Amino acid sequence: MNLKEVQHTFHKELDAIYKKEEIDSFFFILTESYYKVTRLKLAMEPNYVVENNEPILKALKLLKQEKPIQYILGETEFFGMPFKVNEHTLIPRPETEELVDWILKQKLTTSNQQQIRILDIGTGSGCIAISLAKQLPSAKVFALDVSIEALKIARQNAELNCVEVQFIEADILNTEDRIQKTKDLKFDIIVSNPPYVRELEKQLMKPNVLNNEPHLALFVEDTNPLVFYKEIAQFANNKLTKNGMLFFEINEYLGGEMMQLLEVNQFKNIELKKDIFKKNRMIKGIKN
Ligand SMILES: C[S@@+](CC[C@H](N)C(=O)[O-])C[C@H]1O[C@@H](n2cnc3c(N)ncnc32)[C@H](O)[C@@H]1O
Structure with a gap:
């Protein structure tokens, strides 16, 4: 699936719950974490396709239930260091x-x-x-x-x-x-x-x-x-x-x-x- 299409789906599903910038931020955190695709890479390759879109769509479902992104990823950052959270x-x-x-x-x-x-x-x-x-x-x-x-x-x-x-x-x-x-x-x-x-x-x-x-x-x-x-x-x-x-x-x-x-x-x-x-x-x- 084309990641731009996934981003579109994110907005369609989440616009009623979160601000637009927040949704984009979630989306790019997830593309980087799951596919190592940064915001910049996606800007340069707008038709970037991923084979397995299951993880990001699963994350979307959880975001729709208002689960914090840190729990979805199981990790966050504090004082410049990585921390596991659950x-x-x-x-x-x-x-x-x-x-x-x-x-x-x-x-x-x-x-x-x-x-x-x-x-x-x-x-x-x-x-x-x-x-x-x-x-x-x-x-x-x-x-x-x-x-x-x-x-x-x-x-x-x-x-x-x-x-x-x-x-x-x-x-x-x-x-x-x-x-x-x-x-x-x-x-x-x-x-x-x-x-x-x-x-x-x-x-x-x-x-x-x-x-x-x-x-x-x-x-x-x-x-x-x-x-x-x-x-x-x-x-x-x-x-x-x-x-x-x-x-x-x-x-x-x-x-x-x-x-x-x-x-x-x-x-x-x-x-x-x-x-x-x-x-x-x-x-x-x-x-x-
Ligand atoms: C507000 S959290 C702080 C967690 C972390 N120090 C932080 O700053 O993100 C409070 C912590 O106190 C712990 N806690 C709650 N009751 C406690 C108790 N009776 N004795 C010791 N720790 C307790 C909780 O399990 C939780 O981890």
Whole structure:
């Protein structure tokens, strides 16, 4: 089948759901991934024919069901690196790249000249932990998640990106479990992008997120939206070295509450930071 005809079919089937540019972008991502045919190549050879159009038409069917392109391909990019994703892992977001970038801009020191130890809580695909391990080759990086399935993918991603990360299966909301699984460990940096979307915010979410991404990674109850942050702040108080740093990605609507939470937990030099869309998206505190 001629790829131009396939592109035509994409628009016919998807124009009611997505913007035109988005459809073209999907189409070219798929032609490159499945047939190694770039946008430029297709411009130069408009009558390019592929023998097996089954994979791209199958992808079209899934796009029509609003399945994210990253899940269709099973892969995405984060901090310039490839990451496998599936229905058990959140698709890494650009805001989270900003969080990693913020961490890398810090003056990173340890209390006793050892290698820097970093813990990423709720690692999902492993995107934060693995990017930090790649950028800080001398650091010792740990990554924790309650989801065995997410950890499987995170392990594959560490291998894919040639970094060493120590993975820990633990429930951060369970005090006994988290203490036992991190026994004898102290950290210089703890970072987390935990679930933070309130049930009441579901109505603001696009169906492609709501119907495809793991709810375990996204949602918290309206009555206790900071549940993860409260537990992690307490945990960090015990587990960070003196002057160790705690970083969170946060719900844009809860910046004030997060400042208070870190104050109550005796963190100092607390800083709230906006993302490129000028939304309160990250917070940092230093352990006293
Ligand atoms: C918002 S996702 C973040 C994933 C990844 N770090 C990122 O930034 O793309 C939150 C992660 O927390 C994990 N999680 C949820 N409940 C947890 C718990 N009780 N203990 C540990 N991890 C948990 C989920 O499995 C999910 O991977």
